[in-house]
Structure formats: structure tokens, C-alpha cells
Amino acid sequence: MKYLFFDIECANCYNNCAKIFSLGYVITDEKFNILHEKEDVLINPRDRFDWYVAKKMMAYPRSIFESKPPFPDFYAFFKEMFEDPDTIVVGYAVTNDVHFLQDDCRRYGLEPFTYRFYDVQQIYARQPENNTAKNLEDSLLSWCGVEPENLHRSDEDAYNTMRILKAIAEYHNTDLAGILAMYPECGGEAKGAAMEYAWKKPEGEAKKKRRRHRKGKGKAAESESAEQPDSANMMERGSRNAELFVRYLSQARPKKTRKPPLLSGHTVTVSLDFQRYHFNEMLYLVQMIVNAGGRYTLTTKDADTLYTYGKSEEDTRLAAALAMQEAGEEIEIYPIKVLFDLLETSELKLSRKPKMDLSAIEATLPAPDNGEDAANEGSAQPDEEAVSVG
Numbered sequence: 353m354k355y356l357f358f359d360i361e362c363a364n365c366y367n368n369c370a371k372i373f374s375l376g377y378v379i380t381d382e383k384f385n386i387l388h389e390k391e392d393v394l395i396n397p398r399d400r401f402d403w404y405v406a407k408k409m410m411a412y413p414r415s416i417f418e419s420k421p422p423f424p425d426f427y428a429f430f431k432e433m434f435e436d437p438d439t440i441v442v443g444y445a446v447t448n449d450v451h452f453l454q455d456d457c458r459r460y461g462l463e464p465f466t467y468r469f470y471d472v473q474q475i476y477a478r479q480p481e482n483n484t485a486k487n488l489e490d491s492l493l494s495w496c497g498v499e500p501e502n503l504h505r506s507d508e509d510a511y512n513t514m515r516i517l518k519a520i521a522e523y524h525n526t527d528l529a530g531i532l533a534m535y536p537e538c539g540g541e542a543k544g545a546a547m548e549y550a551w552k553k554p555e556g557e558a559k560k561k562r563r564r565h566r567k568g569k570g571k572a573a574e575s576e577s578a579e580q581p582d583s584a585n586m587m588e589r590g591s592r593n594a595e596l597f598v599r600y601l602s603q604a605r606p607k608k609t610r611k612p613p614l615l616s617g618h619t620v621t622v623s624l625d626f627q628r629y630h631f632n633e634m635l636y637l638v639q640m641i642v643n644a645g646g647r648y649t650l651t652t653k654d655a656d657t658l659y660t661y662g663k664s665e666e667d668t669r670l671a672a673a674l675a676m677q678e679a680g681e682e683i684e685i686y687p688i689k690v691l692f693d694l695l696e697t698s699e700l701k702l703s704r705k706p707k708m709d710l711s712a713i714e715a716t717l718p719a720p721d722n723g724e725d726a727a728n729e730g731s732a733q734p735d736e737e738a739v740s741v742g
Contacts, residue, residue, distance in 0.1 A: 354387060354439045355380050355528055357517075359509035360449045363397035363405060365685075368677070369459055370452040371397035373417055375430070376506025379439075382529040384518045392507035393429075396420040404686070407614060408694050411505040423456045434465045440532070441469040444488045444513040447549060448687070450542050464544045472517050474538040474551050475531065479520060487689045488512060490700040495519040503693070587631045599713050600635055601650070604642045614694055615646025619655050622688055623669050626661035633702035635710075640695045652676070652683075659688040 358377040362370040373395050379388035396417050406414065430453075434441060443449050446469050457464040473491070477483055482494035489500050492512050496519050502508040521531040532539070540549025587593035620641060627634055638648045649655050652672040660670055676683045692698045 353382060353529065354436070355382070355442055355514075356433060356436075356439050357442045357510045357514040358449065359443060359506040359513065360452045361405075361409065361411075361504060361506050362452055363399050364402040365455075366399075366402075368455075370455040371399040371459070372423060372452055372456050373397040373401075374411075374506040375426075376508065376510045377433070378507065378511050378514055380514060380528065382527045384514065384521075384528055390507040390511045392505060393426060394420045395426060396422045398422050402684075404614075404690060404694060409504040409690075411502060411508075422460075424460050424462065427457075427460075427462055431465055434467045439467075441467050442472060442513065442517065442532075443469060444471070444491075444509065444516070445473045445687075446471040447540070447547065450540075450547055454542070454545055454547070458545065464542065466541075466543050468539065468541050469549075470532050470535075470539045471549070471551070472513050472520075475535050476516065476520060478535060478538070479523070481523065487692065487698060488516070490698050491516050494700070582629075585631045585633075586629055587634075588628065593631045595717060596710055596713055597631065597634065598650070599717065600710065601638055601648060603713070604638050604648075606642045606645070607639070609643045613645030615641060615644040617645070618657055619647045619649050620657045620659065620691070621649050621652055621655040621669060622659045622691070623661040623667050625667055626688060630699075630702070632705060632707055633699070635708045636702055636705050637691075637695075637697075640697065641691075644695060655683060657684045657686065659686055659691040661688045 356377055356379050358375060360370075360372055360376075361374045363373045364371055374392055375395065376390065376392040377388075378386060378390040380386050394412065394417065396419075401410070401414055433439070434453075450469060454464045456462075473488075476491055476495070482491075488509060489503070492498060492500050492515065495516050500508065500512050517528065517531060521527060524531060524534065526534070537550045540547065540551075585593075587597050622634075622637075641648050652658065652669045653676065655673075658669055658673040660667065670685070673683050673685050677685075688699075
């Protein structure tokens with residue numbers, strides 16, 4: 353068998369349709385020997401580049417894409433590569449890339465590809481070691497001990513996906529075929545315009561995404577931390593943390609920084625799946641957003657950008673944003689990794705931040721009353737997001 357590791361970058365995803373400008377790949381055998389060196393296929397997206405993509409996610413000057421062929425010119429080549437019966441496709445957060453391919457096929461009236469795929473992000477999340485990272489960069493650092501170069505180059509991301517899976521396979525003393533066989537639930541299939549994958553179907557998967565996998569001392573501590581969220585880092589509706597967060601948000605002011613104000617004029621929010629379980633991280637994230645010239649809102653309808661954390665069916669902010677798009681309102685939706693990249697941080701880096709000193713804010717609040725909601729403020733709890741500060 354051959355194993356096709358791939359990654360895609362898009363100019364934009366306006367109107368829920370991706371416009372691909374690069375598809376990078378590398379092909380190996382089951383021993384991770386490279387059969388085809390990494391290659392980045394550059395594509396004319398025939399659409400404008402989103403402002404964030406243009407500023408932060410371009411590994412090449414935009415001008416070179418004007419002379420590149422459009423997606424249909426590569427269709428036969430991609431079809432042969434993806435639908436090769438002796439090839440298994442592998443990616444990182446691969447369902448995003450599968451959707452991107454389906455989108456561009458649909459845009460040009462072409463039949464989407466049919467192939468089997470595996471998700472390395474889902475495989476690493478099931479490891480007993482180094483499973484705290486969420487994005488590819490942090491996973492590479494955790495498993496390979498190096499930071500990636502040439503971020504947002506599709507061929508580099510494809511190659512680094514291979515490196516992560518190779519490290520995990522070595523940890524289990526197996527090869528590529530062996531590690532995929534260990535995690536059949538991390539596989540899926542693209543069937544033309546449809547897609548099937550197992551890891552979101554089992555009961556409780558959405559809840560697992562919200563758990564904080566902090567590594568403890570010994571197996572007992574590790575198991576306990578993986579099963580229970582960190583209550584001190586939560587801010588459920590009516591909690592003291594929720595009240596502190598609302599007060600901190602109202603007082604947040606930009607601090608001097610040499611970084612460009614890339615969020616100037618933008619009002620953003622993030623999925624409740626992240627906000628609810630990352631109190632301390634959210635404090636730092638809000639300050640970074642303000643430093644970048646942006647504003648953080650607790651109300652989806654006031655935002656022009658939503659950054660999602662996974663794709664939980666319980667994500668009320670995502671549902672609200674999609675409803676806004678259907679109604680013709682302007683709101684962009686990106687994975688939270690995009691926000692982390694823009695602010696030059698990551699979930700792993702934020703999780704390692706010391707507990708923020710909120711003593712000055714604490715002093716301005718009344719003593720907590722166990723019999724009453726401490727943070728039941730209407731401005732912090734929009735109707736469509738009634739399960740946490742939102």
C-alpha cells in the first residue's frame with residue numbers, strides 16, 4: 353500500500369465554499385519510506401484572498417497565483433492520486449480538507465473523489481502521552497520536539513503530519529499500517545459529495561472534546577484528569593469565574609505591543625466549547641485580542657467573526673452564526689487555530705500561562721453567595737447561548 357499525506361490551503365471559504373490555492377502532499381510506504389517527495393501544487397483560486405489569509409497564511413506572494421492553472425486543470429491528476437486503489441489518504445483534521453476538495457469540485461461542476469482517509473489529529477488525541485495539543489504545530493512539538501518551519505505551506509504541513517504519525521507509530525513499536533489498524537475509528541470515507549467518519553458518531557464524543565487532558569503524576573492521576581474537566585478553570589453560568597470574566601472583559605484595555613493590529617475593526621467571539629472550559633486561557637486571549645485592535649463579544653450577533661473549537665453539535669454559537677449567514681448577515685467562521693496563528697499563540701501555550709492575578713477585580717465584587725448566581729448578568733448570557741457565559 354501507499355500512503356498519501358496531504359494538506360490544503362484556501363483563499364477563502366465565503367458562502368460556505370472553499371477556493372483552493374494549494375494542495376501539498378507526500379507519499380510513503382508502510383515503513384514511512386518516502387516514495388514521492390513532498391510537493392506543493394499551486395492553484396489559481398479564481399477568487400479574492402480573505403484579509404486574514406492574505407496577511408498571515410500566505411507562504412507565497414499572491415501575484416504568482418494569477419498565472420497558475422485553476423482547479424479543473426488538476427482534476428484528473430488529483431483524481432488518479434486520491435482514487436488509486438492501492439493508496440490510503442491521511443491528513444491532520446482531515447475532514448476540513450476533504451470538504452475543501454468537495455467544495456471546489458462542486459464549484460466547477462466536477463464529480464468529487466471517492467477514497468478512504470485517516471485523521472492523525474484523532475489518533476494523537478487517543479494517546480496516553482503528549483495528547484494536550486490541538487493543532488498540528490503543537491502536536492509536532494509534543495511528538496517530535498521541533499517547531500515547524502514554513503507554516504501554511506501545504507507540502508510542509510503534509511510532511512509534518514507524516515512525522516507526527518511516524519513518531520506515534522514508533523511509540524507503539526509498529527509501522528504505518530499497524531498504527532492505522534490500531535485506530536479504525538479514526539478512519540472515514542469520502543464518497544463523492546458525501547462523507548462518512550466514525551469518530552463523531554459514538555455517544556459522548558462531543559463531551560470528550562471539552563475535557564482537559566492534563567497529564568498528572570502516575571496513571572491514576574492521568575486517568576482522573578482525562579475524565580474530569582478542571583472545575584477551577586470552568587465558567588459555567590452563575591459561577592464566580594463567569595462574573596470575574598465579564599468584569600475583566602469590561603475593563604480590558606490594549607497594552608503597548610510592536611505587533612501590527614491585525615484585528616483592528618473586528619469584533620470576535622469563540623465557541624462556548626472552548627470558552628466554558630478555559631477560563632484562564634480566555635483571560636489571556638481577550639487581552640491578546642484587544643492588543644491586536646479587536647474587541648471580544650459574548651454575543652454572537654454582535655460579532656463579525658466566530659472562531660470554532662471542534663464541530664460539536666452542541667455549539668450554540670456556531671448554530672447562531674450559521675443562521676446569520678443564511679439570513680444574509682456578514683459573519684465569518686474559522687477554526688480557532690486561525691485566531692491562535694494570528695495572535696502567534698496556541699492552545700498549548702495558553703494552557704501553560706500562570707494563573708492570572710484577578711485580586712483587584714475580586715476586591716470590587718461582593719462576597720460570593722452559595723445560594724445565588726454570582727454572574728447571572730443578562731449581557732453575559734444571550735438567549736441563544738444559555739448554557740454558559742456567552
